[in-house]
Amino acid sequence: MERRRTRVAGWVVAVSLAAILVGVTDWSSDPAKSALSFAYQREGGDNRISQTLTIKNANTESVVPVLAFTALDRNGDPLPRVHVRTVFGSDSGRLVVPYGTFLDILRFSGAGEHQVYDVRVTVERLVAAKRRANVHPVTVEELDSTGRAVSKFTRFTTVRVTNIDPYPVTARVAYLVYDQPAEGETQQAVSVTPIGGLVHVPAGGSADVKVTGAAATAVGRYSGGPAVSVKAYNSQ
Incomplete structure (x- = not known):
């Protein structure tokens, strides 16, 4: 995604498109917590995002989870002083997860933050989403004041969110700044700034x-930086 050895470059969303079942939502019952499973990937490799959490949802409807995390060291022991947060909000009820799989990105802080090798995930709450999430993830394009597409490394003023699916969706957009870790450490998002609020995207x-307020300030400060990104995700 980014420059340098740009580990975060290739935002390859782990969405199993071939496995996503369209149009079979059953709204008659509450989604099952047991239908969620998780896989943490510490290091994404070159041009891939580190510290990702794959969420697999076997419920046939889109769901909104509230997850709790325990950071674990290489031996599987808890790191009680490490605080775990997410970029897209699977820990706060902001992320809508489709049937199939989707990613969130984890952020660690506190004593031992560089010792995290795995996480334990607990589903504290799970509800059906108000609106179905995308089969094909929403995409973003950065635009300047004239409406011309520009690099995310410039001072863009607008973000265009596109939905190619044949039904309307709601999404949020975040401006991410990644650190430049020492060799052997994972790269993580050190700054996450919302761009706008809930976005209604037509079919x-x-x-x-x-891009206004805090988002404009962040873009002005970090544009030209080696590791920035703009991501959209289904929300409600």
């Missing part, structure tokens, strides 16, 4: 979101 269409 097969796009919506433009202005």
Whole structure:
């Protein structure tokens, strides 16, 4: 994604498109917590994001989880002083997860943050989403003040969110800044700033979101940096 050895470059969303079942949502019952499973990947490798959590949802509807995390060391022992947060909000009810799989990105802070090799995940709450999540993830494009597509490393003023699926969706957009870790340490998002609020994206269409307030400040400060990213994710 980014420059340098840009580990975060290739945002390859782990969405099993071939495995996603469309149009079979059963709203008659509550989603089952046991239908969620998780896989943590500490290091994504070159041009891949580190510290990702794959969430697999075997419920046939899109769901909104509230997850709790315990950081674990290489021996599987808890690291009680490490605080775990997420980028997309699977720990706070912001992320809508489709049937199939999707990713969140974890952030660690506190004593022992560089010793995390795995996480233990607990599903504290799970509800059906108000609106179905995308089969094909929403995409973003950075635009300047004239509406021209530009690099995310410049001072863009608008983000265009595009939905190619044949039904409307709601999403949020975040501006991420990654650190430059020492050899052997994982790269993580050290700054996450929302761009706008909840975005309503029409079926097969796009919506433009202005970069204002804290987001404009962050873009002005970090544009030209070696590891920045703009990500959209289904939310409600």
